Amino acid sequence: MTTPHEVSARRAARLLRWYPATWRDRYGDEFAELLIAEFAEQPTSWRRAADVARGGLLARLARAGLAGYQPESPEQVRAGLATAACAMAASGALGVAMWAQLATGWAWAPPAAAGPTIAMAAMSAAVLLLAALGLLAAVSLAWSAARALARRPARRALGGPLLLAVAGAGALAVGGHHFASAWPGSGAHPWAPHELLPAGVAAFGWAATLSVSAYWAHPAALAAFPGPEIAWMAVSPAALAAAVAGVAGLVRRLDLSPGILRYEAWLASSAAAAMAVFLSGACCWVLAEGSGPGLFHAGAIDAGSLAVMAVALVMAQRATGLARKAAPGARRR
Amino acid sequence: MTAMAKGSTGDGAPGAGALGSFGRYAGPATLILSSLAGGAKHGYALTKDVEAFSGVRLAPGTLYEALSRLEGQGLIEALDSEDRRRPYRLTAAGAMALRAHLDDQRRVADVGLRRLASNWGTS
Numbered sequence: 461m462t463t464p465h466e467v468s469a470r471r472a473a474r475l476l477r478w479y480p481a482t483w484r485d486r487y488g489d490e491f492a493e494l495l496i497a498e499f500a501e502q503p504t505s506w507r508r509a510a511d512v513a514r515g516g517l518l519a520r521l522a523r524a525g526l527a528g529y530q531p532e533s534p535e536q537v538r539a540g541l542a543t544a545a546c547a548m549a550a551s552g553a554l555g556v557a558m559w560a561q562l563a564t565g566w567a568w569a570p571p572a573a574a575g576p577t578i579a580m581a582a583m584s585a586a587v588l589l590l591a592a593l594g595l596l597a598a599v600s601l602a603w604s605a606a607r608a609l610a611r612r613p614a615r616r617a618l619g620g621p622l623l624l625a626v627a628g629a630g631a632l633a634v635g636g637h638h639f640a641s642a643w644p645g646s647g648a649h650p651w652a653p654h655e656l657l658p659a660g661v662a663a664f665g666w667a668a669t670l671s672v673s674a675y676w677a678h679p680a681a682l683a684a685f686p687g688p689e690i691a692w693m694a695v696s697p698a699a700l701a702a703a704v705a706g707v708a709g710l711v712r713r714l715d716l717s718p719g720i721l722r723y724e725a726w727l728a729s730s731a732a733a734a735m736a737v738f739l740s741g742a743c744c745w746v747l748a749e750g751s752g753p754g755l756f757h758a759g760a761i762d763a764g765s766l767a768v769m770a771v772a773l774v775m776a777q778r779a780t781g782l783a784r785k786a787a788p789g790a791r792r793r
Numbered sequence: 794m795t796a797m798a799k800g801s802t803g804d805g806a807p808g809a810g811a812l813g814s815f816g817r818y819a820g821p822a823t824l825i826l827s828s829l830a831g832g833a834k835h836g837y838a839l840t841k842d843v844e845a846f847s848g849v850r851l852a853p854g855t856l857y858e859a860l861s862r863l864e865g866q867g868l869i870e871a872l873d874s875e876d877r878r879r880p881y882r883l884t885a886a887g888a889m890a891l892r893a894h895l896d897d898q899r900r901v902a903d904v905g906l907r908r909l910a911s912n913w914g915t916s
Binding site: 495 | 861866
């Protein structure tokens, strides 16, 4: 026989699922008791259920560093940086796929219209800037990780994310390098004067993002691809996800100094600005010149990529903005 | 809210302007701090007390969103408890932030009441 208290406890437990696990660990018991007391007073209330759902979603956003700014909070900075890294990786994969397509078209024949030229210049500059900022962020993170790993207690906490990051990045690098040899634009000389960047960079970008393809919607055409290429299209997103999850895990678990936190938050904020430049260039191409010939033609996948990149940009800017405000010592500056 | 932001201590410690960063949660935060100024309470007791003195019924999600923010800023602290209902109490920083916020609100209320009295007469 189920008692009314047990029924209420089950209802409370169901509502608690809106909240992230860390929040439930801290507040779950007392929140469930409050809900049980509320159920006794007012058995059903859609307004209360909606309020709990809204609170749970806000707690999840706060956990991701996207809401609930708190000053002097290293935890919020780390959460914001991890979320920004995920958003930038998603945007980066789609953006590099787009940029590599244009670079291939450029290698075959420079565009006659001004739109793709301006777009390519903006996108290439943004890619270079993002690569430089990513390198700076990685160096500082690697330095902090190396120092932390020297201490035995940190090894167990950091080992998993580090392994994931290295394995994912390694698989992407090796696979990208291997499949880059099949790049359709490889006939051009690496430093041909009409190219904005060396062909090798574009080839690697094309190979690493081979999975961003409209061919998924055309299984018959996809089936004509070589087996290893199809396998790489399936594996490379998992490799990227592993690398990003590893980096995000490292950022969340590393006990970064206030100075490094402020530095990483500044780098992330600058990267978000570079993402905006890239997105502007991509919009210029897709919206203005998307009906161009050959590879300068933008398809539905490019329009979809723009939408995802816009959402990722908003997330990255929100996360980095809150991270900079929450950084220790930020108020004194 | 701007009046509260103006009162920021500027040294990173929670202080007079601590409620300034609460945005639309400043209302629930003020009610909670005012309730805890009368003594430590757990979630349900807080809800009933706030309802009794203000007529506002804080929904559970809103209450705990504000509680977690207040605790994160060091304005309240959780006390040990033998059962699942954990009581909270006001900290010294919380008392200072509440006093500054209520002083600001009183100044605004005084101005409004004075102007009402001079231009609209007393009711």
